[in-house]
């Protein structure tokens with residue numbers, strides 16, 4: 092059972108099917124939710140859906156357009172989220188990525204640099220910002236820990252030829268996440284969770300859709316367990332699972 096109400100989450104890169112499904116689930120529990128991605132129009136429409144999922148629970152839903160690949164903008168936006176939600180974050184979910192076809196013989200330096208900025212530098216800045224006094228550590232005495240969640244896949248270990256730039260960037264970003272998973276519990280009282288999806292996530296009804304990689308199923312299988320496990324942890328990080336793969 093995940094705790095209801097009075098908890099704060101910021102989701103960076105919220106347009107994807109999975110992160111939207113995550114936001115809708117948390118809205119149904121009455122969490123306060125901040126949504127961040129670059130398109131104001133998409134954010135506004137997602138915020139509407141998230142509001143509807145609240146079913147009168149009354150949590151806050153705020154959104155702001157920002158480029159997570161720009162460190163100054165990302166930090167300022169996360170500061171804004173804390174201010175608008177009215178408290179430090181219980182969970183920070185970093186999900187921003189540029190999913191675009193590319194081959195290793197054709198990638199331009201600019202493309203690779205852009206992917207590294209969004210995936211690896213963005214994860215780095217988000218994790219450092221969270222560890223710098225922005226995580227809600229007030230409930231640790233009751234066994235409830237803040238979590239830094241970084242969405243990923245298996246491209247770091249099994250790079251795909253048609254996703255050359257993204258595979259390279261995810262290898263870097265997932266290393267950043269694994270290093271945070273070692274450092275943050277001691278340094279900042281934050282646990283790190285990596286929901287990893289090994290297949291393609293496609294909208295129901297679209298070509299390539301599969302039940303196995305349905306967004307709601309992914310949230311249930313590899314996101315929700317992190318929310319359940321971050322509660323009732325008198326022993327802190329002992330027994331905490333960092334990576335969950337579907």
Ligand SMILES: NC(=O)c1ccc[n+]([C@@H]2O[C@H](COP(=O)([O-])OP(=O)(O)OC[C@H]3O[C@@H](n4cnc5c(N)ncnc54)[C@H](OP(=O)(O)O)[C@@H]3O)[C@@H](O)[C@H]2O)c1
Pocket residue numbers: 103104105106107108109127128129130133157158159160186187188189190209242243244245261287288289290291292293
């Ligand atoms: N989809 C899959 O099949 C799949 C499979 C395995 C793993 N994953 C992982 O899941 C994560 C999300 O991927 P996805 O496929 O779901 O991608 P997606 O549908 O393209 O969603 C990524 C989101 O990030 C936002 N975004 C992109 N660049 C951004 C930036 N610079 N600043 C802020 N927001 C930005 C995009 O919105 P804007 O364009 O409006 O900014 C979009 O909402 C990635 O870590 C990916 O590796 C996905």
